[in-house]
Amino acid sequence: MTEATLCFPLRGTDGVTPEEVLLIEKRRGLGEGWYNGPGGKLEAEETPRECAIRETREEVGLEVDPAALEKAAELTFRLDGDVHTVCHVYRADRFEGEPVTTPEARPEWFSVEEIPYDQMWDDDRLWLPGVLSGRTVVGEFAFEGGPPLDEADFVDHDLGWDVPITDGSTTRSRG
Ligand SMILES: COc1nc(N)nc2c1ncn2[C@H]1C[C@H](O)[C@@H](COP(=O)(O)OP(=O)(O)OP(=O)(O)O)O1
Numbered sequence: 001m002t003e004a005t006l007c008f009p010l011r012g013t014d015g016v017t018p019e020e021v022l023l024i025e026k027r028r029g030l031g032e033g034w035y036n037g038p039g040g041k042l043e044a045e046e047t048p049r050e051c052a053i054r055e056t057r058e059e060v061g062l063e064v065d066p067a068a069l070e071k072a073a074e075l076t077f078r079l080d081g082d083v084h085t086v087c088h089v090y091r092a093d094r095f096e097g098e099p100v101t102t103p104e105a106r107p108e109w110f111s112v113e114e115i116p117y118d119q120m121w122d123d124d125r126l127w128l129p130g131v132l133s134g135r136t137v138v139g140e141f142a143f144e145g146g147p148p149l150d151e152a153d154f155v156d157h158d159l160g161w162d163v164p165i166t167d168g169s170t171t172r173s174r175g
Contacts, residue, residue, distance in 0.1 A: 001084065004039060007089075017132065048168070077123075
C-alpha cells in the first residue's frame with residue numbers, strides 16, 4: 001500500500017469558491033499525461049502535510065504557506081480488491097513563487113468552471129468539485145483490471161461528505 005498526497009493551490013479565494021486552481025500535466029510516473037494536483041508518495045518519516053508541501057515545491061516550484069494548507073479529503077483507491085493507495089488531499093490558498101515546469105510536471109492555471117475532467121483520473125469529477133468549493137470528503141474508489149492502476153477500469157465508489165477528517169498518516173505514528 002502506498003500513501004500519497006495531492007495539493008491544490010487556489011487563486012481568487014475572496015468568495016466561497018476560488019476562481020482558479022493550479023493543476024499539473026504529469027510528465028512521468030503514475031497518471032503520466034493526465035492533469036492532477038501536485039503531489040506524490042510520502043517519504044520515510046514524512047507527514048502527509050510535509051509531503052504535500054515538498055511535492056508542490058519539487059514539482060512546480062511553489063512554496064506553500066503551511067498555515068494555509070487545509071486538508072480536504074482522504075481517498076482510498078482499491079485495485080482488484082486490495083488497497084493500492086491512500087491519498088491525503090489538501091487545498092492551499094497562500095503560497096510564494098510562480099509555477100515552473102519541471103521534469104515531473106507542467107503547471108497550468110484553470111478556472112474552476114473549466115477543469116479538464118476528460119483528461120484526468122475518472123474518479124476526480126466525483127470529488128474535486130466539492131473539494132474546490134470548500135467541502136471535506138472521505139472516499140473509497142474501486143478499480144479493476146490492473147496493474148498498473150492507471151490502466152485499470154474505475155468500477156465503483158463510496159463518498160462521505162462534510163465529515164471531520166484527521167490530518168495524520170494512516171500508517172505511521174507521526175501526524
Ligand atoms: C486512482 O485515482 C487517482 N486520482 C487522482 N486524482 N490522483 C491519484 C490517483 N491515484 C494516484 N493518484 C496520485 C497520488 C500521487 O499524487 C500521484 C502519483 O504519484 P507518483 O507515484 O508519481 O509519486 P511521486 O512520489 O511523485 O513519484 P516518484 O516515485 O517518481 O518520485 O497520483
